Amino acid sequence: xxxxxxxxxxxxxxxxxxxxxxxxxxxxxxxxxxxxxxxxxxxxxxxxxxxxxxxxxxxxxxxxxxxxxxxxxxxx
Numbered sequence: 001x002x003x004x005x006x007x008x009x010x011x012x013x014x015x016x017x018x019x020x021x022x023x024x025x026x027x028x029x030x031x032x033x034x035x036x037x038x039x040x041x042x043x044x045x046x047x048x049x050x051x052x053x054x055x056x057x058x059x060x061x062x063x064x065x066x067x068x069x070x071x072x073x074x075x076x
Contacts, residue, residue: 002047006061010042013069022050022069024059032057 001009013022014037021035032049036041041048045061 001061001066002063003061004073005045007042007066009067010040013067014040015025020070022067023054026059026063027065027069028063046055 013034019037021033024032024034032051034049035052039050048057049057049059051057
């Protein structure tokens with residue numbers, strides 16, 4: 001996934017109001033579900049997701065094949 005697309009799509013999913021969980025699908029076939037907007041930090045094509053147990057998952061735009069979830073409007 002292109003870096004700009006990655007940042008733009010993550011921003012749209014995280015800023016949805018009300019927030020709805022979404023899935024990050026990796027090139028490897030694995031997935032993570034982002035269940036809270038504050039569980040994810042991203043910038044410049046890279047991200048860190050912290051799950052409910054405090055375990056971090058580091059990933060970048062090159063390792064993500066797509067973001068899945070209900071499309072909706074984000075409010076700024």
